Amino acid sequence: MIVLREIDQIAVQVANDDEKLSAFIKQHEFLILKTASKTAKHFISKNDDEWAIALVAFSDAIKKYDYERGSFISFAELIIHQNLVDYYRVQGRRSVEIRVERIEDEAIVEYNDNNLKLEIEAITQVLNSYDFRFMDLVDCSPKVSKTKTACAKAVSYILNNPILVKEMRASKQLPAKIIEKNAGVPRKILERHRKYLIAAAEILHGDYPYLSDYLSYIKEEDMR
Secondary structure (H helix, E strand, C coil): CCCCCHHHHHHHHHCCCHHHHHHHHHHCHHHHHHHHHHHHCCCCCCCCHHHHHHHHHHHHHHHHCCHHHCCHHHHHHHHHHHHHHHHHHHHCCCCCCCCCCCCCHHHHHHHHHHHHHHHHHHHHHHHHCCCCCHHHHHHHCCCCHHHHHHHHHHHHHHHCCHHHHHHHHHHCCCCHHHHHHHHCCCHHHHHHCHHHHHHHHHHHHCCCHHHHHCCHHHHHHHCC
16 A cells, blocks of 8 residues: 555564665655754755764664554654754754754654645545545555656656646646657556556645655656
């Protein structure tokens, strides 16, 4: 189930497999840097001390994560934030900019999960205009790595050509012919995963930060 909890499931699976764990961490470097930068109140690069702290915190979050408690991404963000706050406290700096009170894990996770629910409600209304449901994505999401890469390529092409987003929204159809011709994605994949591609494009083009985290592999494809 890639739409909502695939990342959560993978986080559980890689916890005791060093090779898969390293690959999983590598895939989420952007998230780690983004979370560290948010806590630090300025851009963090891999040359900063905060990067090493956030990296360790993310790895620690994988080992401590409990699937039953909600989103792994929300939990990882919390652990990174707390570890950096502790680091700044020890360093005795940035006390004005950073809230050093430790908020309960459950409160943060619940807050983020509520935001996720609100995003799902919002995108559901958008997808209804395309005449399909949010839960339809479960059956049409790409499962194989090769197919996921092709879908990421298709969505990236749409996002990099705003006129296609406009056309898609106006016609309520995926511009498959143009994508096939210019992005080189096979028509068979475009047709089979049409609903997923439309939803992914709408999510990444819109204001859905929590849902976007579940499509991080598409962002990585776009950065290549």
